Amino acid sequence: MTEHRALVHLTRAWYVACTSAELGKRPIARTILGRPLVLFRAGEGVASALLDRCPHRNAPLSEGRVVSGELECPYHGWRFDGAGKCMALPGLAEGPVESPGRCAEAFSVREQDGWVWVWCEPGVAPDVEPMRIPFADDPRYTVFRLEMRLEGSLVMALENMLDVPHTAYLHRGLFRSGEKRHTITARVRRHGAGAECEYVGEPRPTGVVGALLAPGGGVVQHWDRFLMPCLGQVEYKLGEKSHILSTQAMTPESDYVTRTYAIAAFRLPIPGFLLKPLVRPVIRKILKQDAWMLKQISDNVNRFGGERMASSPIDLLGPHIYYLLRRAERGELDGREHLQLEREVLLRV
Ligand code: FES
Ligand SMILES: [Fe+2]
Numbered sequence: 001m002t003e004h005r006a007l008v009h010l011t012r013a014w015y016v017a018c019t020s021a022e023l024g025k026r027p028i029a030r031t032i033l034g035r036p037l038v039l040f041r042a043g044e045g046v047a048s049a050l051l052d053r054c055p056h057r058n059a060p061l062s063e064g065r066v067v068s069g070e071l072e073c074p075y076h077g078w079r080f081d082g083a084g085k086c087m088a089l090p091g092l093a094e095g096p097v098e099s100p101g102r103c104a105e106a107f108s109v110r111e112q113d114g115w116v117w118v119w120c121e122p123g124v125a126p127d128v129e130p131m132r133i134p135f136a137d138d139p140r141y142t143v144f145r146l147e148m149r150l151e152g153s154l155v156m157a158l159e160n161m162l163d164v165p166h167t168a169y170l171h172r173g174l175f176r177s178g179e180k181r182h183t184i185t186a187r188v189r190r191h192g193a194g195a196e197c198e199y200v201g202e203p204r205p206t207g208v209v210g211a212l213l214a215p216g217g218g219v220v221q222h223w224d225r226f227l228m229p230c231l232g233q234v235e236y237k238l239g240e241k242s243h244i245l246s247t248q249a250m251t252p253e254s255d256y257v258t259r260t261y262a263i264a265a266f267r268l269p270i271p272g273f274l275l276k277p278l279v280r281p282v283i284r285k286i287l288k289q290d291a292w293m294l295k296q297i298s299d300n301v302n303r304f305g306g307e308r309m310a311s312s313p314i315d316l317l318g319p320h321i322y323y324l325l326r327r328a329e330r331g332e333l334d335g336r337e338h339l340q341l342e343r344e345v346l347l348r349v
Pocket of ligand 2: 160161166170171286290
């Protein structure tokens with residue numbers, strides 16, 4: 001048993017700060033790893049992120065407004081472009097406006113697949129690009145997007161998303177039933193950029209989700225994946241016709257608050273217009289149950305002043321998530337590393 005706090009603070013990484021839809025004409029405030037940011041659309045609508053603190057007198061820039069693609073501070077009206085350069089200093093009768101000391105700290109930003117990603121280290125050029133989300137715009141798929149604030153750490157939230165054994169209890173009836181009937185093989189693989197669990201011989205899950213995936217029953221192909229540093233992915237396949245791929249980006253706001261951004265893509269033998277009203281409330285309910293449990297856990301961790309964890313072999317991905325994030329935080333991880341570990345575990349589902 002260990003008693004500590006399973007927290008990681010990896011700043012050299014891309015995290016989703018907000019959705020494209022949320023970023024309109026007004027600036028918005030977001031916090032990533034305790035760092036307050038302001039996001040806004042600079043010239044030509046380019047998504048931009050600055051530290052949410054005016055270099056002049058510390059006013060929050062997120063309380064300002066966007067004028068001609070520049071962010072205007074609400075206190076004395078200094079204006080900044082998307083790179084944080086001071087472009088206007090109202091009232092200054094002479095001398096240059098621009099000066100290095102008047103720059104707001106800027107972060108690299110990418111907007112793709114309906115999400116706005118921020119590289120959480122200011123002034124450092126990213127050495128990788130954020131991952132593309134499969135099927136986000138594929139017309140053959142019905143796509144659901146959801147966002148939720150979770151009161152849990154990044155590690156807790158990622159493990160929860162990729163943990164099979166809790167589904168029979170916390171999500172009883174929605175996902176799997178409590179009666180354990182089948183022994184299946186879980187094949188866990190870990191490499192430098194993540195970890196994956198493949199479930200072999202898994203019968204169609206009982207409950208609403210399984211019924212939609214495979215109305216006639218059968219054996220499904222199922223993978224759970226952790227993709228460094230903040231993505232969880234669950235994939236189900238049944239023959240050529242049914243495919244579900246759900247990707248969640250987890251953004252650590254602070255030690256025990258994580259925002260999740262989900263894109264769930266469904267290709268099922270049911271038309272999209274029927275699928276949406278059936279599936280959306282189920283996904284929401286599952287996420288709300290997870291959010292409730294994460295809050296209970298975080299409150300308890302705080303009550304006891306630390307985390308205590310006894311693991312079993314069927315805690316398949318959680319220990320690898322922590323291990324990989326920890327190594328990356330220490331700068332020890334090479335994302336190109338090939339297979340580091342492979343093992344098989346029997347579990348009853
Ligand atoms: S505090 Fe921002 S312009 Fe003065
Ligand atoms: Fe869950």
